[in-house]
Each structure stands twice: as structure tokens, then as C-alpha cells.
Amino acid sequence: MTDQTQAAKSGGSTLGLAIIYVTTLFFIWAVVTNLLDPLLAAMKTIFTLNTFEANLTNFGFFIAYFVVSIPAATFLARKGYANSLLTGVGGIILGCLIAILATNMKNYEIFLVALFTMASGITLLQVAANPLIAAMGDPKHSAFRLNLSQAFNSLGAASAIFLGAGSLLKGDAFKKGMVLTDALKDAALTEVGSVYFKIAIGLMLFLGAIFLVRKTISDNAPQVGENVSPLKALESKWAILGALAIFVYVGAEVSIGSNMVNYLEQDSVLGLEKEQAGKLTTYYMLLAMTGRFLGSYLLRSIHAPKLLSTFAIGAMAMCGLVIYAGTIGVSPATGTFHLPLVAAALPSGGSAIFGYLALLVGLFNSIMFPTIFTVTLERSSAPASATSGLLCVAIAGGAIIPLIFGQFKDASNFNFAYIVPLVCYGYILWFALSSSKAPIHKIEETVTSGH
Numbered sequence: 370m371t372d373q374t375q376a377a378k379s380g381g382s383t384l385g386l387a388i389i390y391v392t393t394l395f396f397i398w399a400v401v402t403n404l405l406d407p408l409l410a411a412m413k414t415i416f417t418l419n420t421f422e423a424n425l426t427n428f429g430f431f432i433a434y435f436v437v438s439i440p441a442a443t444f445l446a447r448k449g450y451a452n453s454l455l456t457g458v459g460g461i462i463l464g465c466l467i468a469i470l471a472t473n474m475k476n477y478e479i480f481l482v483a484l485f486t487m488a489s490g491i492t493l494l495q496v497a498a499n500p501l502i503a504a505m506g507d508p509k510h511s512a513f514r515l516n517l518s519q520a521f522n523s524l525g526a527a528s529a530i531f532l533g534a535g536s537l538l539k540g541d542a543f544k545k546g547m548v549l550t551d552a553l554k555d556a557a558l559t560e561v562g563s564v565y566f567k568i569a570i571g572l573m574l575f576l577g578a579i580f581l582v583r584k585t586i587s588d589n590a591p592q593v594g595e596n597v598s599p600l601k602a603l604e605s606k607w608a609i610l611g612a613l614a615i616f617v618y619v620g621a622e623v624s625i626g627s628n629m630v631n632y633l634e635q636d637s638v639l640g641l642e643k644e645q646a647g648k649l650t651t652y653y654m655l656l657a658m659t660g661r662f663l664g665s666y667l668l669r670s671i672h673a674p675k676l677l678s679t680f681a682i683g684a685m686a687m688c689g690l691v692i693y694a695g696t697i698g699v700s701p702a703t704g705t706f707h708l709p710l711v712a713a714a715l716p717s718g719g720s721a722i723f724g725y726l727a728l729l730v731g732l733f734n735s736i737m738f739p740t741i742f743t744v745t746l747e748r749s750s751a752p753a754s755a756t757s758g759l760l761c762v763a764i765a766g767g768a769i770i771p772l773i774f775g776q777f778k779d780a781s782n783f784n785f786a787y788i789v790p791l792v793c794y795g796y797i798l799w800f801a802l803s804s805s806k807a808p809i810h811k812i813e814e815t816v817t818s819g820h
Contacts, residue, residue, distance in 0.1 A: 384589060387582040388505050393575070394454065394498045395518040398491040399525030401461060401568070403654065405430060405484075405623075407533035407647045408561070410630035414543055414643070415557050416477045420628065420786075421775035427623050429481035431767030433488035438762045439599060441493040450590035451583040453497040458576045460490020465569035472562035475554070483565075495761070505589045523658035527651050534647020536564050538630070543643040545634075599758030602751040607807065608759055611745025614800045615763040618737045620770020621684075621790035625730055626653050627771060632783045638724040653731035660735025668736070677740045678801035681794050684733035687726050688791040694723035695784025723784075730790070737797060744801075747809040 405426055413423035445453045464487030471479035502518050540560065542553040579586075602608035633639045633646040641649065660680075667676055742760055749756040770789065778786035 383582055383585045384505065386578075387585045387589065388502070390575070390579050390582060391454070391498055391502050391505065391586070392518045392521055394458075394494055395502075395522040396525035397458075397461070397572070397575070398494055399522045400529040401487055401491060402430070403526040403529035403626075404533045404537070404564075406530050406627050406650055406653075407537045407630060409627045410634075410643055410647065411537045411543070411557065411561060412477065412480070413631060414549065415554055415561075417549065418477075419775070420631070420778040421772060423631075424624075424627065424771040424775040425481060426484060427627055427771040428768040429484040430488045431619070431623065431765055433485050433492050435762055435765035435768070437489045437492040438496070438758060438764075441489075441496045442599075442758060444493065445497050449587060450497050450501050451579075451586040453493055454501075454579055454586065455576065455583065457490045457492075457494035457497065458572055458579065460493065461487050462490075462569050462572045462576065464488075464490060465565040465572070468565040469562045469569070472558040472565075475558060492761075500591055501586070505586075519661070520658075523654065523661065527654040527658065530654055531648055531651040533564070534630070534644055534650065537561055538643040538647045545642060597752050597755045597758070599755050599762055601755035602749065602759040605749045605751040605756065607745060607748035607804070608751050608756045610800060610803070611741060611749065611756070612759045612763040614741045614745070614797055615738070615760050616766030617770065617793035617796050618734075618741060618766070619764050620766035620773075621793035622734050622737075623767040624771040624774035624790055625727065625787075626650070628774065628778070628783070628786075629653055629727065632727060633724050635783070639721050649728070652728045656729065656731035657735045660732045661739075664736035664740070668740075672805065673740050673744055674801045674805035676736065677744065678798055678805075680733045680736055681798035681801055684730050684794040685791055685798065687730045687733065688787045688794065690726050691723050691787045692784050692791065695782055727787075741797070741800070744804050748804060748807045 409423050409426045412418060412426055413420070416422075441453075444456070448456070464483045464485075467483035467486055468480060471477070471483055498518075537560065540553070540557055541547055542549055542557040547553065602612070629650040630643055630646045633649055634641050634643055639646065639649070664676065664680075742757075745760060746753055746756055751759075770793065774786050774789045777789055
């Protein structure tokens with residue numbers, strides 16, 4: 370074997386490792402992001418928060434997309450892809466360490482700073498990793514790599530909710546009827562700190578792995594061009610309308626998902642313990658993952674705005690039924706755990722079915738983010754990079770909309786609060802119907818994104 374052949378094989382092996390590491394990033398940021406669902410329920414109990422205050426966990430996290438997206442793009446343009454990945458992972462580690470400090474100090478506000486720091490690292494990762502995974506390796510297989518990465522993203526989301534519920538919501542502090550003592554609060558905070566300590570240790574090891582292949586990443590990364598400000602996209606009507614659609618979509622998805630544990634545990638819905646309710650919330654993301662596969666197949670034959678409008682109607686119907694459940698005075702469910710979506714097994718006259726309908730919103734959420742993203746890029750008259758940047762900034766809807774959801778819940782109840790996502794999906798329906806009549810064009814710049 371010649372030295373040249375050995376070098377080629379060695380280079381191919383290193384590239385393969387680099388692709389695996391970058392793909393793993395999609396899993397990692399999904400885990401950290403979707404831990405918010407059980408975390409919100411934990412924080413609400415530990416610090417005795419109302420729903421508005423508990424949803425500040427979402428605000429602390431998702432507001433980073435508004436604050437950091439543009440600086441992240443600038444950092445990428447100046448420092449390159451490898452340094453951006455290392456810095457992004459480092460940001461998540463720093464956030465985990467701040468979270469551990471917050472649990473030791475028993476301070477909710479410091480924990481919000483920790484979430485913002487984690488999300489800042491994730492924002493930089495998203496800016497860099499999406500185009501990077503498309504460029505690494507054989508161009509003919511770029512679509513496969515992107516789809517595989519998104520599959521790992523969905524897997525990470527479901528895993529985070531299920532495992533997070535088993536860790537963050539276990540213990541006597543979260544059992545029904547328990548009086549929260551200082552000892553129970555300390556035990557619950559210790560478990561929260563333990564979870565983020567384990568994540569920090571794992572990411573430190575992973576950071577070292579990325580460092581070893583940083584040259585391979587740099588050699589195979591797309592060329593960094595001029596950084597176009599997302600503000601340039603404000604010159605396009607469709608970029609603005611699409612950004613608003615992303616804003617309300619992420620807001621609706623986060624509002625429902627992050628508050629699902631507290632909704633399902635109610636005696637008038639499923640009457641579950643928090644840990645059980647948290648594990649059942651996993652179906653919210655599993656249904657979204659299923660819908661992505663189904664939607665990918667359907668989009669091959671159905672016009673994207675038409676399918677988007679159909680899914681928006683489905684989400685509105687589920688929200689409408691949950692709102693209706695709050696007006697008919699149904700008797701409480703028995704608390705027996707039933708198989709999802711099996712109405713025949715539900716107690717007569719019980720309202721458990723409405724808990725499952727809330728979970729079903731996940732199925733209709735599935736195609737919304739990527740479809741809105743693509744539909745907007747095809748209709749925006751602004752540069753694709755600027756439009757994409759504005760759409761990423763709009764993910765900050767996950768910070769604002771849940772606070773409104775919390776205000777509605779605190780003013781009435783969870784069922785009434787579903788008016789907020791109902792209105793959000795109503796706008797998405799209007800956007801889909803309007804975009805079906807708008808002229809489209811070829812997207813000149815390759816842009817990929819995921820949520």
C-alpha cells in the first residue's frame with residue numbers, strides 16, 4: 370500500500386468521524402432544548418411559581434435567538450466553522466455550570482441566565498452546523514446527511530423529554546398532595562444540578578473529540594461568504610410574513626409542549642403524577658417525528674402551502690377541542706393510565722380524551738417549521754441568506770408567546786389558554802392560503818435549517 374493510499378484512507382476515516390460528530394450536534398442541541406419541557410414543571414413546583422413565572426424558562430432560553438443570531442453569523446464569518454462549533458459547545462457547557470451554581474444557590478433568576486447561555490451556544494451551533502453537514506462529504510449524499518441529522522434531532526427531542534421526566538420530576542417533591550419542605554426542595558434542586566453536571570461532563574469529552582478533527586472540518590466546510598444582515602430581509606413583504614409565521618409557530622409549539630406536564634397532571638384531565646405526565650409528553654415529540662416522515666412523503670405530491678394549511682386546520686381543531694373541554698364541565702378522569710388515543714378505554718364521561726387531543730397537536734406541528742421556512746425563501750425578494758437569518762431570529766417567538774399563554778392560564782385555566790396557540794395556528798393558515806397565490810422563484814443560495 371502506497372503512502373498516498375494510506376493518506377487517502379486516513380483522511381476518509383477522519384472525515385467520517387467529523388461527519389458523525391457534526392451529526393451528533395443535532396442530537397445534543399435537541400436534548401438541551403427539549404429538557405425545557407420537564408424542567409418548566411420542575412421549576413414551577415420547586416420555586417412555587419405561577420404559570421407566567423414558570424414560562425420565563427422559555428423566555429430565558431428562546432430570547433437568545435433574537436439576541437445572538439446576528440452576532441453568531443458574524444462570528445461564523447470571521448472565525449470559521451470549526452471555531453464556531455467549539456465555541457457553541459463551550460457555551461452550552463458554560464450554561465450547564467451556571468445551572469449547577471443556580472441550584473446550589475437556590476436562585477431561579479441565575480438559572481434563567483444559565484438557560485440563556487446554553488441557548489446562545491446552541492444558536493451558534495445551528496448557524497454553523499446546518500450548512501456544514503450539507504457540505505461535508507459527497508455532494509450526491511448531502512440530502513441524506515441532512516435528513517439523517519434531522520432524524521437525530523427528533524430522537525434527541527423525544528429522549529430529552531422522556532429521560533428528563535424520569536430525572537427532573539422524580540422524588541417526593543412532585544407527588545400529589547405533598548407539602549414542599551426545604552428538604553424536599555433541596556433534594557429536587559440537587560437532582561436538577563446532577564442532570565446538568567452529567568451533560569457538562571459529556572460535552573467536555575465531546576468538545577475534545579471535535580477539537581481533534583477541527584482541521585478536517587475546516588478543510589471540508591463551505592466557503593464563508595460576506596455576512597448579509599437579516600435586516601436586509603425587511604425589504605421583502607414575504608420575508609416579514611414568513612418571519613411572523615415562524616414566530617407564532619415556535620411560540621405555539623413551545624407553549625403547548627412546555628406546559629403539557631402541568632396540563633396532563635390535572636385531575637380533570639389525566640390525574641397523573643408529574644413524572645408520568647412528563648413521560649407521556651414524549652408522545653408530543655414522537656408524533657411530530659412521525660409527522661415529519663409522513664409530511665416528507667406527502668410533499669412529493671401535494672403543494673406545500675396546501676399541506677401546510679391542512680396541518681394548520683388540524684392543529685386549530687385540536688386546540689379548539691381542548692378549549693371546548695373547559696366549557697362543558699366534564700367529570701374528572703379516574704387517573705388510570707390508558708393507552709394513548711384509545712377512546713374506548715376512557716372512563717365514561719371523563720375528559721382524558723382531551724389530554725390526548727392536546728398531544729396530537731404535535732403531529733400537526735411536524736411539517737410547519739421547515740415548510741414555512743421553504744415557502745418563505747421561495748417567495749422572498751431579499752437574499753436567501755438574509756431571509757434565512759430573519760427567520761432564525763423569529764424563533765424568539767418561543768420566548769414571547771409562552772408568556773402570553775401563561776397570562777391566559779393564570780387568568781382562567783389551561784383550557785382557556787389554548788386560545789393563544791389557536792390564534793397562532795390561525796395566522797399560519799392565513800399565511801399558507803395567501804402564499805399559495807404568490808409567485809415563487811428558485812432559491813439561489815442553499816439554506817438549510819431545522820428546529
